[in-house]
Amino acid sequence: MKTRIRHIFIPFAAVAGAGLFGMAIILMTGRDPAEIGSRLFNATLGSGYGMGQVLFKTTTLIFTGLAVALPFRARLFNIGGEGQLQVAAFSAAVTGAMLPSSLPPIAAVPLTACAAMAAGGIWGASAGVLKVRFGVNEVISTIMLNFIAQALTGYLLTSHFAVPSTEHTAETGSASMLPGLDEITGFFRGSPLNVSIFGALAVAILSSLFLFRTSAGYELRAVGSQPDAASYAGIRSERYLLTVMGAAGAIAGLGAMNLVAGYKHYYETGMTAGIGFSGIAVALLAGAHPIWILPAALFFGFLEYGGLAVGAYVPKEIFMIIQAITILLVIIGTARKT
Amino acid sequence: MSTMPEALVLSGVSKKFGAVEANRNVSLTVQKGSIHAIAGENGAGKSTLARLIYGLHRPDSGTIAVNGKTVSMNSPKDAIALGIGMVHQHFMLVPNFTVAENIILGIEEKALFASISVRKTAESIRILSERYGMPVDPEALTGSLSVGEEQRVEILKALYRKAEILILDEPTAVLTPQEIDRLFSVLRSLRDTGKTILIITHKLDEVISLADRVSVMRKGEVTGTVECRNTSKAELARMMVGRNVLLRVDNPVPAPLKPVLAVENLCCRTQKGAMKLDNLSFTIRAGEIFGIAGVEGNGQSELLSILCGLNDRKNRLSGTILLDGTTITGRTPAEITSLGVSHVPEDRLKHAVIRNFSVSENILFGRQREQRFRKGFGFNRTILDAYAKKLAGRYDIRFDDINIQSLASLSGGNQQKVVVARELDRPFLKLLILAQPTRGVDIGAIELIHRSIIETRDNGVAVLLITSELDELITLSTRIGCLYNGSLRKIFTEEEVAEGRTDEEAFEHEIGLHIT
Numbered sequence A: 001m002k003t004r005i006r007h008i009f010i011p012f013a014a015v016a017g018a019g020l021f022g023m024a025i026i027l028m029t030g031r032d033p034a035e036i037g038s039r040l041f042n043a044t045l046g047s048g049y050g051m052g053q054v055l056f057k058t059t060t061l062i063f064t065g066l067a068v069a070l071p072f073r074a075r076l077f078n079i080g081g082e083g084q085l086q087v088a089a090f091s092a093a094v095t096g097a098m099l100p101s102s103l104p105p106i107a108a109v110p111l112t113a114c115a116a117m118a119a120g121g122i123w124g125a126s127a128g129v130l131k132v133r134f135g136v137n138e139v140i141s142t143i144m145l146n147f148i149a150q151a152l153t154g155y156l157l158t159s160h161f162a163v164p165s166t167e168h169t170a171e172t173g174s175a176s177m178l179p180g181l182d183e184i185t186g187f188f189r190g191s192p193l194n195v196s197i198f199g200a201l202a203v204a205i206l207s208s209l210f211l212f213r214t215s216a217g218y219e220l221r222a223v224g225s226q227p228d229a230a231s232y233a234g235i236r237s238e239r240y241l242l243t244v245m246g247a248a249g250a251i252a253g254l255g256a257m258n259l260v261a262g263y264k265h266y267y268e269t270g271m272t273a274g275i276g277f278s279g280i281a282v283a284l285l286a287g288a289h290p291i292w293i294l295p296a297a298l299f300f301g302f303l304e305y306g307g308l309a310v311g312a313y314v315p316k317e318i319f320m321i322i323q324a325i326t327i328l329l330v331i332i333g334t335a336r337k338t
Numbered sequence B: 001m002s003t004m005p006e007a008l009v010l011s012g013v014s015k016k017f018g019a020v021e022a023n024r025n026v027s028l029t030v031q032k033g034s035i036h037a038i039a040g041e042n043g044a045g046k047s048t049l050a051r052l053i054y055g056l057h058r059p060d061s062g063t064i065a066v067n068g069k070t071v072s073m074n075s076p077k078d079a080i081a082l083g084i085g086m087v088h089q090h091f092m093l094v095p096n097f098t099v100a101e102n103i104i105l106g107i108e109e110k111a112l113f114a115s116i117s118v119r120k121t122a123e124s125i126r127i128l129s130e131r132y133g134m135p136v137d138p139e140a141l142t143g144s145l146s147v148g149e150e151q152r153v154e155i156l157k158a159l160y161r162k163a164e165i166l167i168l169d170e171p172t173a174v175l176t177p178q179e180i181d182r183l184f185s186v187l188r189s190l191r192d193t194g195k196t197i198l199i200i201t202h203k204l205d206e207v208i209s210l211a212d213r214v215s216v217m218r219k220g221e222v223t224g225t226v227e228c229r230n231t232s233k234a235e236l237a238r239m240m241v242g243r244n245v246l247l248r249v250d251n252p253v254p255a256p257l258k259p260v261l262a263v264e265n266l267c268c269r270t271q272k273g274a275m276k277l278d279n280l281s282f283t284i285r286a287g288e289i290f291g292i293a294g295v296e297g298n299g300q301s302e303l304l305s306i307l308c309g310l311n312d313r314k315n316r317l318s319g320t321i322l323l324d325g326t327t328i329t330g331r332t333p334a335e336i337t338s339l340g341v342s343h344v345p346e347d348r349l350k351h352a353v354i355r356n357f358s359v360s361e362n363i364l365f366g367r368q369r370e371q372r373f374r375k376g377f378g379f380n381r382t383i384l385d386a387y388a389k390k391l392a393g394r395y396d397i398r399f400d401d402i403n404i405q406s407l408a409s410l411s412g413g414n415q416q417k418v419v420v421a422r423e424l425d426r427p428f429l430k431l432l433i434l435a436q437p438t439r440g441v442d443i444g445a446i447e448l449i450h451r452s453i454i455e456t457r458d459n460g461v462a463v464l465l466i467t468s469e470l471d472e473l474i475t476l477s478t479r480i481g482c483l484y485n486g487s488l489r490k491i492f493t494e495e496e497v498a499e500g501r502t503d504e505e506a507f508e509h510e511i512g513l514h515i516t
């Protein structure tokens, strides 16, 4: 039972440690950490707009974090959240723009979401197929698929879909746009936060129920813990490896809905850059537990937006250093437990 | 100084895991130059005690003295420095290193890039291994060694580090009878050169034939230490369990019925062309136990994996296997299970359990498709819990919390009981396949498991028993087949086995002739 407490304690200690480290760096750059700290809090938690921005970043990170955490439970390391998110964003934007304007939102939104999930899902499942059929290590295949996603979306954008003399696709029809939370609540004014966040919460809870409450989740965890024993018990691990990679890609794809349907309404170069990789950090901090993904994504969302907001005073790289140090501390903490 | 100095003195040592007192106020004295055995029920705290002495755990209270000096150990490194070595039940060797490389691993020269003189080491290993009668090739890759040879490497590794006190935790559980004999002569010669041996085992015959003294543990405490000269198997058994134990369960005459499993002309050839099974044929009838005797490596593991649907796809198979008239070759493990086949595999930690799952999740493992445990997409926790508790009670599985405690924290014998309980209690069972079903369990539990196997047989189940314990084979089997080079050289009939039980020693000898 002691190990349990320790399990929960490690991420918090890591966050605190990394925070102290960040303060030290700020001191070294010749600034007052207290002043930067108060600016940071004013910019993020001090206004509805700031909070909305943080939660908006958090939403995508929940999806990309889950896209890493679920395969992790089957002992697969999905480095491909980046590419899965990118193709999904592109697919959602193009689909949204092509849907007839007569279509009501009740049809247009699900269609766009399906397009995003299908694109991400195909990307994820490809890595699954390569693993199961040809034994290609998923780390390598997902990295390659990231390159392919980058090149393919770049090519399709410049040669076919970009609005002339811009770097983005045409705007989607208003029917496939997700309502912003500022319109609905009056709070978070001006921020891009939208209803996707409820989708993210729901998917996280469903993932947790799936893993720990269903028989399929039980078998998946068995495959991940001891593949040999799982096959003795008659569990067909190939099926799980394939499905979980496909599902992970589809979930990353839902993250694209937050960015495209919830905010930009088009696809532009670089709009997804780095978010898939941050998902790896989120999943690691959360110990690949779907519910712990929520606070972990919030922490990274806070740092990501916070870094932008105080970028005028301290280099935002400091926040990237804090993120990286948190992860290293978590890994050190968990590796030491015996 | 007395004539018999004490190598190891434990006084009032206690160790708790959560609420479990694994060791309670243990005091133990081990004489230098003796073989000291520790026996006791599953979960009595033997492995914990060994780990305390080797610095893998720290005692909550009490002291440990080595060669008369009280010591405090933080890790095995400290123990090694004090001349203590341990041979774990699961060997810790790097498979693609040579024997010599494995032995010097961790104690290479201190200077970072100093060249490691493997040749010089190899020479001293050869000398060491010859002195104690443990032939092993220092240049062989450890991945190619047999279990017995790996164990020798572990012992050499400890000796190379100048161990004067050697701890062995259930060293014989994984060995064939021949390898056990060889190990014991090594241990005796080590003792004769003044080394001290602490050995944990469940096999009372071994205790009596090998050790000088034996300490018995119960529920975390040492309940007594006796001279092996002055004791008997029955007395030790009583000390361990606290009651009289039937060292041999009754085996009422079975009434076998129609054939359940028919194996005909089964051949299995590996990719490289080695014949692992060679025209193997036998049948097992409902209500009988068919025992297979044989030295490891004569086709047992191939037969087992084919019967479970897990044979290596690269192997070429021919022949037929019928279960109640249905052919099972080429079927998946899940399909074979659903035909009423249950299986206790030899290597429980690797194949039969998920170590980081809870006890109740492990009782479900492999049976998760049974309707009675299902509810919607998930499992019915109430029914599962009640079932797990029922089995735990029936098989005397000792644990702390069935839903939280991970299987890995159970003692070795209790892990085995979880597997046996789960597999014997499957509904609609037709064929029960048992490989080393009592490995690592104590004598009380052996009695219990043997009774359950016989009860299962009497319910009309066909049982296939593969075990390296000849007395277990003779006690339980209705008929015994002798496996040699992939085929059955001899099958002892029901009458012959019954007759053999009257003079077991002669019978064991006769079986031995057919398997070597």
Ligand SMILES: Nc1ncnc2c1ncn2[C@@H]1O[C@H](COP(=O)(O)OP(=O)(O)OP(=O)(O)O)[C@@H](O)[C@H]1O
Binding pocket: B017, B018, B020, B021, B022, B040, B041, B042, B043, B044, B045, B046, B047, B048, B049, B398, B399, B400, B409, B410, B411, B412, B413, B414, B440, B442
């Ligand atoms: N790491 C651990 N965490 C929690 N409990 C433990 C741990 N290790 C051992 N225990 C408990 O301590 C008790 C003693 O275990 P130990 O492994 O020493 O038994 P043992 O005598 O070696 O039994 P066996 O003959 O079955 O191997 C058991 O109840 C076991 O469940």
Ligand SMILES: [Mg+2]
Binding pocket: B046, B047, B048, B411, B412, B413
């Ligand atoms: Mg033990």
